[in-house]
Amino acid sequence: MSNMRKISDINGYVEGNSKWPDFDKKICEEGNVVFTIPKSENIYDAPIFFNPMMNLNRDLSILFTKNYSEKINRKLRIFEPLAGIGIRAMRMLKEIPESVEEIVISDYNTITNSVSNYNKEKLNFTNNLHIFNRETRSLTLDLAENKYKYDYIDLDPFGSPSPYIDFMWPVLNSKALISVTATDMTALCGVYPMACFRKYGGYPINNQHNHETAIRILLGMVVRSAGRHEKGITPIFSISVDHYAKIFFKIENGRGRANKSMEQIGFSFTCDNCHEIYYEKIDGEIPKCCGELQKAGPLWIGKLFDKDWCERGLKSLETMKLPSEKRIAKQLLEGVNEEDLKGFFQISKLCKKLKISQPSFTDLFSKIDEEGFKVIRSQFKDQVIRTNISGRKLVKILKELAEK
Numbered sequence: 001m002s003n004m005r006k007i008s009d010i011n012g013y014v015e016g017n018s019k020w021p022d023f024d025k026k027i028c029e030e031g032n033v034v035f036t037i038p039k040s041e042n043i044y045d046a047p048i049f050f051n052p053m054m055n056l057n058r059d060l061s062i063l064f065t066k067n068y069s070e071k072i073n074r075k076l077r078i079f080e081p082l083a084g085i086g087i088r089a090m091r092m093l094k095e096i097p098e099s100v101e102e103i104v105i106s107d108y109n110t111i112t113n114s115v116s117n118y119n120k121e122k123l124n125f126t127n128n129l130h131i132f133n134r135e136t137r138s139l140t141l142d143l144a145e146n147k148y149k150y151d152y153i154d155l156d157p158f159g160s161p162s163p164y165i166d167f168m169w170p171v172l173n174s175k176a177l178i179s180v181t182a183t184d185m186t187a188l189c190g191v192y193p194m195a196c197f198r199k200y201g202g203y204p205i206n207n208q209h210n211h212e213t214a215i216r217i218l219l220g221m222v223v224r225s226a227g228r229h230e231k232g233i234t235p236i237f238s239i240s241v242d243h244y245a246k247i248f249f250k251i252e253n254g255r256g257r258a259n260k261s262m263e264q265i266g267f268s269f270t271c272d273n274c275h276e277i278y279y280e281k282i283d284g285e286i287p288k289c290c291g292e293l294q295k296a297g298p299l300w301i302g303k304l305f306d307k308d309w310c311e312r313g314l315k316s317l318e319t320m321k322l323p324s325e326k327r328i329a330k331q332l333l334e335g336v337n338e339e340d341l342k343g344f345f346q347i348s349k350l351c352k353k354l355k356i357s358q359p360s361f362t363d364l365f366s367k368i369d370e371e372g373f374k375v376i377r378s379q380f381k382d383q384v385i386r387t388n389i390s391g392r393k394l395v396k397i398l399k400e401l402a403e404k
């Protein structure tokens with residue numbers, strides 16, 4: 001179906017006029033893009049938002065956009081509705097032009113728009129980058145009304161994505177890819193449980209599992225929103241890193257798909273003695289273990305990664321030269337191994353709980369290996385392992401190593 005109005009006729013379109021706002025300039029570089037931002041003492045004093053520390057977040061978007069385009073063998077139409085100065089989009093156009101048809105970016109800050117427009121013209125993205133000065137939700141409604149659809153949406157707000165997610169489904173193509181970032185980690189990780197419950201509809205837990213639980217609560221919120229629009233989701237990659245959580249997932253249309261995703265909503269239970277974690281469906285039985293159980297949710301109890309996407313990601317990293325390549329590779333490796341390694345233990349906390357000294361990871365890993373189990377370090381949290389050994393067996397090994 002053709003669009004009802006030309007994109008540049010939609011309200012808030014920022015026309016080509018590269019007038020620089022009234023600030024000193026600073027030249028920056030990220031990936032293959034050299035761009036200009038207003039000079040400031042630090043990122044918090046700046047009149048625009050640009051955080052160089054988020055380059056890993058942008059690298060991931062570039063990696064999965066490339067892989068998705070290769071999978072479906074065509075260029076993608078992309079929408080980033082909270083784009084800041086649009087560096088993610090400009091990097092995509094420069095670093096993976098073969099994967100991108102066009103990108104729409106928007107931000108309600110007018111100085112931000114002028115900076116984006118200046119860089120757009122300097123970098124010569126005049127045909128395939130469209131900038132809007134609009135509030136996210138009202139722009140998305142306008143795009144939907146004019147029949148615009150996108151293959152990839154990247155939602156990167158300050159704080160929680162919950163206020164925006166319901167608006168995204170109507171502008172997504174069937175089988176589209178979405179990425180959602182959340183930076184309100186104090187809520188999601190259980191420091192402020194009521195804030196988490198209010199924003200995400202899931203009760204968090206502030207223990208060794210809190211970062212993985214944060215991802216699962218975020219996915220739970222997304223699944224329920226998708227379900228309201230008769231869509232199901234499949235997570236392909238998840239990460240909790242620095243001060244944020246980011247998930248990538250594919251959507252599929254239909255009530256059946258939506259119901260299937262809803263079946264993966266449930267609760268987690270962590271044993272406060274051996275730290276084993278159990279996932280149960282919403283109507284499942286409460287498990288039994290050797291200690292008291294701490295409950296979190298409702299949350300997503302399904303897989304957090306798609307093995308094939310993670311393997312492809314690792315392969316692409318070999319040729320892409322992304323700034324955060326090494327950290328991304330570790331998380332992709334965790335994704336490749338997810339199915340085998342369901343156990344997730346923070347060794348420092350477990351040893352503290354057991355009142356024993358902590359062994360070296362080398363000793364622990366060789367002992368687990370000797371016993372015939374697999375183990376890797378997790379990127380979700382410091383001092384955490386992923387393994388297929390049970391909590392009780394792990395406790396036995398830790399006690400033996402402490403006695404040596």
Ligand SMILES: C[S@@+](CC[C@H](N)C(=O)[O-])C[C@H]1O[C@@H](n2cnc3c(N)ncnc32)[C@H](O)[C@@H]1O
Pocket residue numbers: 049050051054058081082083084085086087088106107108109112134135136137156157158
């Ligand atoms: C976290 S920053 C985005 C960073 C950007 N994605 C990047 O990679 O650099 C969030 C941006 O959204 C803008 N923003 C916040 N709320 C908005 C809203 N409701 N509508 C439009 N823009 C909004 C802010 O001005 C800010 O530039």
